[in-house]
Amino acid sequence: MSTNDNILVDFNIPAQTGKELDYIQQAYEKRHISGDGFFTRKCKSILEEMYPGSKALLTTSCTHALEMAALLLDILPGDEVILPSFTFVSTVNAFVLRGARPVFCDIRKDTLNIDESLLTGLISPHTKAIIPVHYAGVGCEMDEITRLAQKHHLHIVEDNAHGLFGKYRSRNLGSFGTFSTLSFHETKNITCGEGGALIINDPDMVTRAEYIREKGTNRSRFFRGMIDKYSWVDIGSSYLPSDILAAILCAQLESSSVIQEKRKSICNTYQANLMDWAESNSVQLPYIPDHCQQPYHMYYMLMPSLDSRQRLISYLRENGIISVFHYLPLHLSDMGQKFGGKVGDCPVTESVSDRLIRLPLHFHLTAEQQQYVISKILAFDI
Numbered sequence: 001m002s003t004n005d006n007i008l009v010d011f012n013i014p015a016q017t018g019k020e021l022d023y024i025q026q027a028y029e030k031r032h033i034s035g036d037g038f039f040t041r042k043c044k045s046i047l048e049e050m051y052p053g054s055k056a057l058l059t060t061s062c063t064h065a066l067e068m069a070a071l072l073l074d075i076l077p078g079d080e081v082i083l084p085s086f087t088f089v090s091t092v093n094a095f096v097l098r099g100a101r102p103v104f105c106d107i108r109k110d111t112l113n114i115d116e117s118l119l120t121g122l123i124s125p126h127t128k129a130i131i132p133v134h135y136a137g138v139g140c141e142m143d144e145i146t147r148l149a150q151k152h153h154l155h156i157v158e159d160n161a162h163g164l165f166g167k168y169r170s171r172n173l174g175s176f177g178t179f180s181t182l183s184f185h186e187t188k189n190i191t192c193g194e195g196g197a198l199i200i201n202d203p204d205m206v207t208r209a210e211y212i213r214e215k216g217t218n219r220s221r222f223f224r225g226m227i228d229k230y231s232w233v234d235i236g237s238s239y240l241p242s243d244i245l246a247a248i249l250c251a252q253l254e255s256s257s258v259i260q261e262k263r264k265s266i267c268n269t270y271q272a273n274l275m276d277w278a279e280s281n282s283v284q285l286p287y288i289p290d291h292c293q294q295p296y297h298m299y300y301m302l303m304p305s306l307d308s309r310q311r312l313i314s315y316l317r318e319n320g321i322i323s324v325f326h327y328l329p330l331h332l333s334d335m336g337q338k339f340g341g342k343v344g345d346c347p348v349t350e351s352v353s354d355r356l357i358r359l360p361l362h363f364h365l366t367a368e369q370q371q372y373v374i375s376k377i378l379a380f381d382i
């Protein structure tokens with residue numbers, strides 16, 4: 001069988017809700033398609049409404065927002081950062097780029113988030129920051145993580161790539177750390193193809209963040225009329241997205257409730273239809289603690305074994321359905337091993353990585369397609 005034909009259900013199709021192309025046209029009509037134009041300002045104000053008292057800076061990606069956070073924290077060679085091994089490479093790379101040594105923490109079996117009970121044992125005199133990742137947009141245990149960070153004078157940088165619209169104890173994910181980062185990559189709920197944002201919860205960090213984002217210049221203050229010329233004032237790079245991308249993002253943010261409603265209904269349908277089957281086959285479905293509100297970013301299942309996971313992916317593929325596995329443990333990657341990672345360091349991560357399968361979940365998934373996916377899973381011989 002060829003692998004490119006007979007796809008009946010895609011894993012992901014980037015959401016398009018209607019206004020995207022019109023807004024791109026408007027960006028041209030405003031004769032400003034570089035960074036920080038009309039649509040960037042609109043996106044910024046939508047995000048800042050979600051994070052009262054904080055500043056939002058659009059970036060070219062979540063990766064770049066993480067790099068900015070590492071620059072702003074003055075991470076230096078020899079510093080350590082604690083993060084889950086079960087995450088995307090950018091979470092770690094942004095800090096390793098500055099010379100930091102990553103210290104990998106295992107995850108909880110229930111939420112697949114960083115296991116806060118292991119943190120104390122990993123904190124050393126070199127630790128500078130903890131980088132929790134809200135997996136699938138379900139909040140990490142921020143009460144305990146915040147308590148430990150305060151006790152040991154550590155910064156928190158929340159990798160909130162999955163967690164826009166998620167809440168922990170009624171508070172928006174991304175509002176707990178010194179910084180948090182968002183992704184608008186096409187695999188995320190809200191997307192402009194490639195994009196991200198840095199949320200700055202510490203007012204003292206805002207000015208320098210603007211310098212770093214604008215090539216180490218005070219250009220943004222110049223444009224606000226605060227100074228009469230701009231020049232080189234700090235290290236920096238170019239982290240601003242084109243206003244064309246911001247135009248797409250603005251259209252998406254404005255229709256986020258439609259996107260979120262659709263994703264919620266898909267997740268609830270999977271959950272309701274798979275619950276009994278999962279229970280009788282030792283399959284673990286997503287667990288959302290009562291004090292967390294999820295943003296419906298992901299629907300995954302933890303199969304009983306690597307073998308059953310691999311067989312299910314192939315079986316669904318034979319039936320025209322694309323499903324995928326997720327993160328490979330960072331501590332066992334080539335780079336992770338250079339930092340001393342070895343088998344057994346993070347046993348939960350290693351087991352979860354082998355057994356996790358993600359089901360199709362996107363704005364354009366139809367009810368018929370979803371019923372087809374569910375019927376095939378229920379007929380799968382575990």
Ligand SMILES: *Cc1c(COP(=O)(O)O)cnc(C)c1O
Binds near residue numbers: 060087133159183185
């Ligand atoms: C998607 C993702 C990123 C990277 O996002 P980009 O915008 O593609 O740079 C970082 N961390 C996590 C947890 C992600 O899922």
